[in-house]
Amino acid sequence: MDLLNAFIALSNYVLIPGIAYGSQLALGALGVTLVYGILRFSNFAHGDTMAMGTMATILVTWLFQSMGLSLGFLPTALLALPFGIGFAILLLLGTDRVVYKFYREQKAKPVILVIVSLGVTFIYNGITRFIIGADDQNFLDGERFIMSARDFKALTGLKEGLAFKTTQGITIVTAIIVVALLFWFLNKTRAGKSMRAYSDNEDLALLSGINPERVVMITWIIVAALATIAGTLYGLDKSFKPFTYFQLLLPIFAAAIVGGLGSPVGAIAGGFVIAFSEVTITYAWKKVLGYVMPEGLEPDGLVQLMSTDYKFAVSFVILLIVLLIKPTGLFKGKSV
Amino acid sequence: MKKILMATTAVALLATGAQAEDTKIGILLGFTGPLESLANDMAAGAELAIAEVNESGMFLDGATVSSERGDTGCIDAGLAVASAERLITSDRVSGIVGGMCSGETTASLQNVAIPNGIVMISPSATSPALSTVEDNGLFFRTSPSDARQGQVMADILNDRGITEVAVTYTNNDYGKGLADSFESAFKESGGTVTINTSHEDGKADYSAEVGALASAGGEVLIVAGYVDQGGAGIVNGALDAGAFDTFMFPDGMVSDTLEEKFAESADGSFGQNPSAAGEGPDNYKKMGEEAGFEPTNAFSPESYDAAALMLLAMQAAGSNDPAAYKEKVMEVANAPGEKILPGELGKALQIIKDGGDVDYVGASAVELIGPGESAGSYREIEMKDGKMVTIGYR
Numbered sequence: 001m002d003l004l005n006a007f008i009a010l011s012n013y014v015l016i017p018g019i020a021y022g023s024q025l026a027l028g029a030l031g032v033t034l035v036y037g038i039l040r041f042s043n044f045a046h047g048d049t050m051a052m053g054t055m056a057t058i059l060v061t062w063l064f065q066s067m068g069l070s071l072g073f074l075p076t077a078l079l080a081l082p083f084g085i086g087f088a089i090l091l092l093l094g095t096d097r098v099v100y101k102f103y104r105e106q107k108a109k110p111v112i113l114v115i116v117s118l119g120v121t122f123i124y125n126g127i128t129r130f131i132i133g134a135d136d137q138n139f140l141d142g143e144r145f146i147m148s149a150r151d152f153k154a155l156t157g158l159k160e161g162l163a164f165k166t167t168q169g170i171t172i173v174t175a176i177i178v179v180a181l182l183f184w185f186l187n188k189t190r191a192g193k194s195m196r197a198y199s200d201n202e203d204l205a206l207l208s209g210i211n212p213e214r215v216v217m218i219t220w221i222i223v224a225a226l227a228t229i230a231g232t233l234y235g236l237d238k239s240f241k242p243f244t245y246f247q248l249l250l251p252i253f254a255a256a257i258v259g260g261l262g263s264p265v266g267a268i269a270g271g272f273v274i275a276f277s278e279v280t281i282t283y284a285w286k287k288v289l290g291y292v293m294p295e296g297l298e299p300d301g302l303v304q305l306m307s308t309d310y311k312f313a314v315s316f317v318i319l320l321i322v323l324l325i326k327p328t329g330l331f332k333g334k335s336v
Numbered sequence: 337m338k339k340i341l342m343a344t345t346a347v348a349l350l351a352t353g354a355q356a357e358d359t360k361i362g363i364l365l366g367f368t369g370p371l372e373s374l375a376n377d378m379a380a381g382a383e384l385a386i387a388e389v390n391e392s393g394m395f396l397d398g399a400t401v402s403s404e405r406g407d408t409g410c411i412d413a414g415l416a417v418a419s420a421e422r423l424i425t426s427d428r429v430s431g432i433v434g435g436m437c438s439g440e441t442t443a444s445l446q447n448v449a450i451p452n453g454i455v456m457i458s459p460s461a462t463s464p465a466l467s468t469v470e471d472n473g474l475f476f477r478t479s480p481s482d483a484r485q486g487q488v489m490a491d492i493l494n495d496r497g498i499t500e501v502a503v504t505y506t507n508n509d510y511g512k513g514l515a516d517s518f519e520s521a522f523k524e525s526g527g528t529v530t531i532n533t534s535h536e537d538g539k540a541d542y543s544a545e546v547g548a549l550a551s552a553g554g555e556v557l558i559v560a561g562y563v564d565q566g567g568a569g570i571v572n573g574a575l576d577a578g579a580f581d582t583f584m585f586p587d588g589m590v591s592d593t594l595e596e597k598f599a600e601s602a603d604g605s606f607g608q609n610p611s612a613a614g615e616g617p618d619n620y621k622k623m624g625e626e627a628g629f630e631p632t633n634a635f636s637p638e639s640y641d642a643a644a645l646m647l648l649a650m651q652a653a654g655s656n657d658p659a660a661y662k663e664k665v666m667e668v669a670n671a672p673g674e675k676i677l678p679g680e681l682g683k684a685l686q687i688i689k690d691g692g693d694v695d696y697v698g699a700s701a702v703e704l705i706g707p708g709e710s711a712g713s714y715r716e717i718e719m720k721d722g723k724m725v726t727i728g729y730r
Contacts, residue, residue: 017543149578161578279544284551308545309534
């Protein structure tokens with residue numbers, strides 16, 4: 001029995017990566033859910049909005065790096081993040097003015113807006129590739145680890161290492177701050193309250209004198225900030241490649257729907273449900289059980305419920321189950 | 337007018353009759369698709385061999401050889417079959433250098449080349465499945481089967497005294513074929529594979545895969561993937577989590593990018609890729625650079641060799657009839673005989689004409705074994721002090 005080593009192994013391969021990935025998905029899903037709640041359509045361009053915002057952040061990061069600016073052990077990208085958010089805000093407001101506004105005034109059905117957003121996706125897709133290319137971009141600098149596996153072993157003398165990357169730490173801290181700010185904004189400020197009112201009942205909100213265009217504008221600004229932060233954190237922690245951002249759309253939507261579309265709390269819960277289901281269900285428990293089980297009873301096999309090939313299937317099975325049993329999602333969003 | 341036309345036609349007919357027959361070779365490669373960046377240098381290699389033969393004027397009593405390109409799209413079996421069909425029925429080629437990727441090659445071989453009795457020599461299709469395909473003796477390849485690489489990998493590990501490894505492969509024909517052939521070779525030699533699992537390319541998060549691999553354990557992690565795809569993600573994840581320190585990199589990983597990314601962080605890791613050393617590759621490199629293409633690009637030497645082998649076999653058979661020269665391919669490729677390097681095709685043609693025997697070595701150290709595929713020479717590399725160094729050939 002060696003519970004300590006078992007816990008360290010579990011943290012290293014399941015808990016820490018799961019929490020970091022879950023935070024990134026949660027931030028992405030928050031953006032999707034806000035658009036769905038206020039503007040009432042599924043915004044397929046969200047993944048590529050993240051890519052565009054991250055691209056702007058990367059370009060500014062490179063500029064800062066060439067100027068010699070840095071944040072010490074933190075990545076320079078954090079310094080460039082506000083500029084990326086600014087770019088994304090202009091981009092989304094511009095897109096809204098040119099594209100979405102037209103359909104909103106026509107009172108177009110949500111399904112038409114969904115297809116419109118798909119068109120926007122492809123345009124963003126092309127622009128991103130045109131400017132920064134389709135390849136991997138590395139923009140991480142500063143200290144790579146808060147605690148590397150090797151240091152941890154040397155420090156504690158344990159058999160198992162525990163790695164904690166700077167980017168994982170930043171992801172978790174930033175996610176907490178951003179979510180706290182968002183909830184404060186939605187619940188305490190006048191603008192946030194008018195957004196929630198608009199989302200709950202559009203007609204009633206309009207009758208009570210809420211300016212719809214203002215609500216829409218604030219929504220896009222928040223969505224742009226969320227998307228850029230989520231994209232940059234993801235890019236720092238893993239790597240930036242336009243195609244993976246497009247693919248990120250699937251787990252993000254799964255997270256938003258599992259949590260309940262339109263419900264911010266649900267988006268966060270959904271993000272973690274999806275992230276942990278991907279990591280835990282396909283995890284091979286051999287190592288952990290080897291420490292926990294009494295001598296002689298350690299498993300020979302991998303004790304893996306499912307091969308990692310199925311990790312994407314897992315999140316969609318969870319999505320299906322949730323939709324069958326609770327069509328509005330875990331936290332009572334709007335039904336899809 | 338009609339008379340003049342008749343007359344010229346007659347003269348033209350007479351003229352061709354008087355001259356020796358013209359031979360056409362089809363070059364069937366993936367000029368579009370995922371490996372399009374390699375195809376042009378491969379085709380240039382094959383055309384270089386043809387140009388060299390023409391220059392010597394020794395081929396089949398002074399006959400000339402011309403070539404015709406066809407596109408396979410690499411992953412488009414339908415396009416490959418249509419192109420092969422066109423090359424054979426409308427361009428009337430006597431043999432095909434190609435195809436390029438394993439799936440597409442199987443399709444055009446079975447649907448077009450075998451029914452029409454045309455020889456195909458592929459420079460780059462490496463799937464083990466092509467070793468056992470029913471080919472009527474019409475299919476050869478100047479690249480080794482991945483089954484051979486699996487064996488080489490097992491040998492390298494045994495020489496290093498490593499007995500327990502974990503394997504992850506990219507989820508396609510190449511990755512699966514290589515991982516399976518390695519697993520059977522390694523098990524046969526007494527090693528243990530703790531886990532043999534796939535990863536998808538183009539994802540950014542590989543923590544689930546790394547978690548499973550780490551749990552299974554092993555002294556070395558074998559990453560049978562692509563360095564600019566999921567392979568790098570797996571290595572990064574494993575290094576970050578401290579799951580593995582040492583890796584083995586098969587041919588899809590060994591490149592400049594690998595050195596740049598992991599030479600320092602994965603110090604002591606090793607791997608191999610198909611590559612020959614010595615005078616043959618050096619000659620070819622010089623010739624290719626003079627001709628204005630990139631001769632060191634993957635499978636360009638193999639393409640030169642494929643075209644050269646085909647032409648030498650025709651010379652040995654004294655005919656460009658596939659049914660006749662298919663018997664001669666193995667003969668000119670292997671010992672006994674005078675060793676032939678790139679740039680010596682004229683000399684080889686002369687020797688064959690005089691009744692002598694040649695052993696074609698070429699740009700990729702060709703030695704055909706079994707069902708007519710290259711035995712394969714592999715370069716073994718290791719990460720030492722932040723550099724990727726060649727430590728030997730096997």
